[in-house]
């Protein structure tokens with residue numbers, strides 16, 4: 158008999174006194190964990206199939222279900238944790254690379270949690286955002302160094318193309334294929350309603366979504382899936398994806414099972430074929446090569462749209478950003494190592510890259526020191542979780558942030574981290590029609606608008622508390638931040654003082 162080395166990580170604990178055998182849990186679990194046993198008139202669960210997505214818990218009408226961490230433990234060992242042992246068993250069984258989704262769950266420092274925001278007291282009084290104007294609008298793109306005037310004294314408008322956002326937030330790149338049609342529709346409609354932008358990711362743009370073009374960033378990645386002139390011209394900006402925080406240094410892979418119907422047509426690849434983006438762009442090996450692509454895309458879009466270059470936050474990110482700021486790009490997007498993804502090798506996701514807070518502070522400082530900060534706007538992403546994170550990111554030098562995981566959570570994602578299976582029970586990261594329809598785009602869109610409207614209120618309140626009435630005045634204003642429990646080096650890189658100083 159084959160030995161089963163792996164035990165379920167979670168168990169479905171059912172209160173049989175409450176269970177009315179309605180079988181809703183059986184219908185809701187795409188993993189087939191729950192089953193009705195007719196002879197016993199009883200529900201049972203195969204815990205090994207449970208991804209802990211909470212769909213059955215949320216829809217059980219009698220609150221009979223709980224998903225609990227398995228009590229099974231290996232002998233205590235500080236070096237060889239149960240997780241490590243399980244991973245070795247898994248690889249010894251499969252011979253394959255471990256795959257995961259969403260962001261890095263390991264216990265690295267979250268610097269946003271060690272930074273506190275200032276508030277005015279007595280002098281430089283705070284501002285009441287309910288009674289005073291509070292500007293959260295931002296413009297992204299290269300800014301002219303000086304104002305030029307014509308012979309008639311009038312200002313010459315030499316402003317490069319800009320993106321206008323009602324608040325310093327955008328939805329980060331999530332491709333159609335990795336997330337569902339209904340998730341994409343929710344993001345696109347919310348972006349329009351909020352006056353911000355969403356991002357196609359590398360999967361092309363479904364023809365139904367061209368109408369949201371003014372609020373769309375179209376992405377060009379190494380695989381060039383779905384890239385053609387109409388696509389490039391359909392959006393408000395073009396983003397070149399050089400890297401991604403969840404998997405720096407490697408390409409992307411969407412399995413052939415997800416390349417069906419509209420996804421295959423949108424990506425312009427045959428049904429059932431794996432969509433593999435190479436790790437590098439095969440035409441980019443230097444900043445000069447990148448510059449060529451930046452200008453090719455500007456040429457293709459009649460110099461009317463800003464070009465964004467997205468990179469992962471890695472060790473020498475400040476040098477890379479300095480090169481990008483000289484490449485003709487209008488915006489640099491930096492994705493930190495806690496950024497989410499639909500699928501990544503677990504080892505890469507959990508061990509490669511650096512925290513976005515350090516990357517951002519380092520890049521902002523370097524570009525200022527080199528006198529080229531106005532060449533580009535800086536957008537950061539990689540686990541921005543709240544309006545407080547946004548305030549801290551802006552004060553560390555960002556012009557705006559990207560949010561991905563937070564937006565998906567607003568749509569119902571329960572962070573079960575099994576997007577790579579394509580069986581998302583919440584209709585977010587799946588192409589299975591019966592699962593996709595679980596996410597109603599009318600509700601999804603409304604929830605995203607609610608979330609960001611609430612964040613906008615909070616941003617105004619925090620700015621008012623600091624006595625600041627515009628995002629522009631907060632940008633790079635490190636005096637508004639203090640560190641707690643950080644060492645000298647960390648404070649130095651972040652460019653902030655310790656609390657009490």
Ligand code: SF4
Nearest residue numbers: 176177179180182217
């Ligand atoms: S959904 Fe709840 S009540 Fe219905 S069968 Fe499952 S555990 Fe029982």
Ligand code: SF4
Nearest residue numbers: 186207208210211213
């Ligand atoms: S995978 Fe989700 S729906 Fe299925 S048993 Fe686990 S928690 Fe319930």
Ligand code: SF4
Nearest residue numbers: 570571573574576581
């Ligand atoms: S998108 Fe779906 S599969 Fe992915 S983590 Fe969220 S709930 Fe799980």
